Amino acid sequence: MGCLVIAVVACGCQGTAIPPAPGTVKSATATPTVPAAAVSTPPPQGTLPAFRMLDRASGFDFERQDDIRGLHRILEANGGGVGLFDFDRDGWVDVFMTNGCHLPLKDGLDSTRGALFRNRGRDRFENVTDPSGLIQSGYTHGCAVGDYDNDGFDDLYITAYGRNAMWHNNGDGTFEDLTDSTATNVSRWSSSAAFADLNGDGCLDLYVANYLDESDESPRLCANGASPDGYEQCPPAMFEGVDDVLFLSDTTGRFVDATEFSGLTNRRGKGLGVVVSDLDGDGRREIFVANDGQANFLFVPSGELSDVPTIGELKAPVQGYKYDERALLSNCALSEAGYAQANMGIAAGDYDGNGTTDLLITHFYADTTTLYANRGGLMFEDVTRLSRVGPPSRNRLGWGTAFFDADNDGWLDLIVANGHIDDRTWLKQGEPYKMAPQIFRNERDGSYKDVSKWSGEYFQKEWLGRGLAVADLNRDGKLDFVVSHQRGPSAVLVNETDTVNRLLTLKLIGTRSSRNGSGAIVELMGESRVARRELVGGGSFQSASVHEIQLGLGSETNGTVRVRWPSGVSDVFQNLAPGEWNLLEGGRFSDLRRCE
């Protein structure tokens, strides 16, 4: 009997379970978003960005359908993207939003569709999805924009869970699904994609980042009795990654799958973001892929171009590079702490003005956004601490992101769309579901300052941000942006920053290089410094910013720019006045909005 008493004692008296030790919990307490009015901190000196969200009266009215209904499938996490491009060449940048649908696909394929909004100027939009014929159904995520056939009209590639699609812009306001004839279908779970001329033949190639191996008909579900729905989202670590795909253009409007030839197979990444950029300044473009919970990829072309083996007859041989994966050796595979982070969106740009393209990657909750400063020679340095983007990003889960000059001072500011992958507000320790987006001002000393609380109402509210893209939508000389949200209306944010600084917007038109100048590097030759911008492929998360170069002039009244085209041609355009310009390869230029 005495043993019985001791046994009761040994069981801990109250039958309590051992609470999870700290190491078992991958989460952190939510930091509630503080309303601007409650913030007593005085605003920092200097120009503060200011943005206003357009309401439905603007004609932009879009709410994405992700079929979020309690199962917490991992498919529901990624949400959608934004494509910003002037599809009708009227000078105004239009907006395409990807959409999801009911799952499984066999039942819900046609239940919803993406939406194309024609920009009518002055912050007005018109839904022209039906007349454009861009009827994209399915569970789509991202999009890439590029004029793959060099006909002067940007085309659209849409990634999906299921069938990806290549929509050819017919130039008359309509689109045509040419996925099969261009041979660009990918039937994996694709996320982001990027157009770029990788082999220098003057035609855009296409890189498709793929995410996980998952079934929509029998999705993997993770039961959790504590969750109100009985489930929580399974972590990506439970899924196998899948290889990305590289398509090389055959220069006639078709593509060749060069994944294996290029040495990109058997990588099994978990790609969420991709950007193509000449990171080492050797004239060839590297491919950087942000992998979720895995080391990033940095594919570096090696050797000379060689013929890609193809099946069937081609008019001309397709040439491509073999690639070495060098992220680890280049210090951009892992964080400074040696962690493979939940890499998602990518911002690419010369944030510190040293003449190289830097990379910023958004990450998971309770982890930091990571900024890799390009030190030249394909060596990066994790400057998250130095740049001060780390601490403010810890209590956010970031997705779409972009370097952009919000106040036209010539320095790249930073914007990040935030929101959790799953509703975990039921967790005892609390994690917010919706989150406020963030805008960081470039302090011109290699650091950023989070100025979100002074940048408008949109930044004080909480959203489920996903894809994000940047463009000067109303052509007022200030950069605006669009964010795709889950479980709520997506948003167009108009830049109302109070600044006298002017913007130079340049649309590049290649003649020997690809038509939209992909890969060109533009330098603004200022009195005190040279600002460098590159027309990179891809970037952000599942989204495509407008294919234009934007240069804030700061105190300059006009600008002299040098364009280094991918073909090797270099042009100098002197004393360009603020505004929007077409720059033709070979030195000619014209007013971008002449067609209006």
Next chain:
Amino acid sequence: MTSWHLGDSHRQLKSGQWWWHNPGMESQSAARLVKTPQIRRTVWVMMSVALVGLGLVIVCWPRTIVLPAGVTLQDRQFAERRFRDLNGIAPSRVDLLSLVGELAVHDHRLQTAADCFHEIPSDHPRYGSAARLQEGQMWLRLNQADGAEQNFREFLSLASHPNRSTTPDQLSAARKWLNYILSVELRFEDRKQVLAEAHAQHAVDVFDSKQYFFPNLLIWNSSAGRRRLSEFLERDPQNRRLRLAHGRYLTVGGDLPAALAVLRELHQQDLQDSECAAAVLECLFEQADWVSFADVANSLPEYSAGESWLLTRMRAEWALHEQRWDDARRDFERLQSVDPASPWALMGLAKAFGQLKLPEQREQALARSLVLSRIRVSLSTVNEDAPEASQKLSEECRQIGLQDAADAFQWHAERIRQSHSGRPVD
């Protein structure tokens, strides 16, 4: 118990008789008072009755057992009945303390329970060890971390004596709770010692091994840990160790100004506390404030083998920043020797090797970092239900030279497989 009281009363009764019949002790006044035989007989009867009554009172009076404040008469009566029902005898004080303590736990009167268990001496052969475990649990539930830790440690110490009977479940519980406290307080070095003993006895599960071999791969700055620490602090706001941990949580949580305020104050209170100095340095490192970092770093004591891992790491980071590449290499290697799976050490070594023009060593360090990064992500899948995950982890550990970890997870994989197959576990 009952017999003790009876015996006691009997002794008192006898002693009264002895006093009464001892001529030397008779006083003059008593002799004068007892004048007649009738009066003497009456007095005799009355005193006898009084003595018998007193004896009965002593025998039956339960308040002779003093129990802690908070224990009600109902508690006592219920416990007595319960004990008699179970054991057929009346309870002793320690019996009552134990049983009433359990009743109080059941009623969520934690302080009363803690007080009861506290009164049970550790050397009590029947209850002593268990009482320490129980008391520790009560203090933990009351957020009294120090008291809890002290009791768990004492329990583990008592359990190591061969004449103490403790069950594996009790041992496991004590270790886990102790590890939990040390984890919340970010005392990884102390935790490693506890886990080392458990590993030496093969008294570990997969989670113990993950904590032991990968202290810096598990996410330790969780909100659950922070929340618990704040509860500890609420109970014991001046506790220096807790405040230090609080400062570190603020640092890794990104609230650097608040962290620095807390840590600076602690540092000023005791400039000799190198653990605190390391926490200050960590915050300044995160702020990339190298000027302030130098102020603190220049006053650090010489390296000693037993110093905190964080301090060693900060020395290494400082050396990297000052481009003292050989020093950085040495310090990161020191860090690696105490935490072989430290990603900081490997990444730091890679930087140092790069600057020392040792490309092969750099590549090796980076390659090991890559494997560690994979291990880190996969750790969440390594659990008691997945022998293949332990097996895979074992192979990855072997790949980068973490032999002890490899052996441990190999053992776990086999153990889990055997338990799943129903075969006895070695």
